[in-house]
Amino acid sequence: MDLGLKGKVALITGASSGLGRAIAEELAVEGADVVICARRADQLAEVAKSIEATTKRTVHAITADLAKPGEAARVVHDTIAAKGRIDVLLTNGGGPPSLPFEQTTLEQWHSAIAMNLESALELCRAALPGMKERKWGRILTLTSITVKQPVENLILSNSVRAAVTGFARTLANEVAPFNITVNNLLPGYTRTERLGGLASAVSARKGITEAQAYSVWESQIPMGRLGEPREFAALAAFLASERASYITGQSVAVDGGWIKSLT
Numbered sequence: 001m002d003l004g005l006k007g008k009v010a011l012i013t014g015a016s017s018g019l020g021r022a023i024a025e026e027l028a029v030e031g032a033d034v035v036i037c038a039r040r041a042d043q044l045a046e047v048a049k050s051i052e053a054t055t056k057r058t059v060h061a062i063t064a065d066l067a068k069p070g071e072a073a074r075v076v077h078d079t080i081a082a083k084g085r086i087d088v089l090l091t092n093g094g095g096p097p098s099l100p101f102e103q104t105t106l107e108q109w110h111s112a113i114a115m116n117l118e119s120a121l122e123l124c125r126a127a128l129p130g131m132k133e134r135k136w137g138r139i140l141t142l143t144s145i146t147v148k149q150p151v152e153n154l155i156l157s158n159s160v161r162a163a164v165t166g167f168a169r170t171l172a173n174e175v176a177p178f179n180i181t182v183n184n185l186l187p188g189y190t191r192t193e194r195l196g197g198l199a200s201a202v203s204a205r206k207g208i209t210e211a212q213a214y215s216v217w218e219s220q221i222p223m224g225r226l227g228e229p230r231e232f233a234a235l236a237a238f239l240a241s242e243r244a245s246y247i248t249g250q251s252v253a254v255d256g257g258w259i260k261s262l263t
Contacts, residue, residue, distance in 0.1 A: 003030050005240065009085055009088070010089075013090065016043045020038070023237070025055065028051050032088065035062060037062045037063070048060075069122075087138065088139075089138070092141075096111070096112040117160055124139060131178065131180050137179070141182075142187070148261055183251070187232050187254055190228065221255070222257035223257055
């Protein structure tokens with residue numbers, strides 16, 4: 001299937017590891033001109049080289065801390081300066097700490113909001129004028145299965161990612177007349193560094209091994225296994241494509257059947 005992504009400019013944030021990296025590579029495989037962004041300059045440079053070696057596509061890297069005001073807009077402006085436009089925008093903030101409510105601090109709430117919600121707002125605000133002018137765009141927000149079925153001790157993620165979902169769903173209606181789609185991507189338990197950190201937190205909190213934490217998660221998934229980043233990236237590539245032109249305002253999970261609700 002030709003996804004129509006060849007030559008499209010895609011900006012992927014949080015792309016130095018995990019799902020962001022997998023999505024960047026998948027889009028490059030499909031022929032997109034990929035721009036990746038993350039805080040760690042050395043790791044970001046290594047990822048750019050790796051994707052270039054695998055896909056034979058040039059990857060542009062921009063180092064930024066999107067939790068800082070103004071940085072998200074700068075990344076968009078730098079991308080446009082380097083590539084001329086942005087066709088596909090994927091917002092991907094880092095995962096907040098795993099804690100119950102009474103152990104969280106106000107500073108941690110502010111950090112989670114800045115890292116996930118405010119960065120997405122700023123990225124979209126800066127990228128939308130060009131998309132509207134060209135009457136074509138794809139905006140994807142990377143959230144979590146927790147927006148449909150909360151996970152214990154993830155109150156920061158459960159709350160802030162739900163806010164991102166509400167923003168994206170509302171924005172989808174506002175920009176649909178300009179042929180711009182906005183969709184939420186909901187990863188389930190996927191084999192990433194983030195999940196390793198959660199396994200460590202569960203291990204310390206419950207007095208079990210990390211292997212046992214993984215076993216519990218796998219037992220809750222109808223498919224009986226964790227997801228792989230490439231499986232999630234395939235959904236992102238499709239929703240970013242020309243073929244997904246009539247799909248907008250959706251929150252689509254890649255979770256092996258973990259979510260139990262009907263919608």
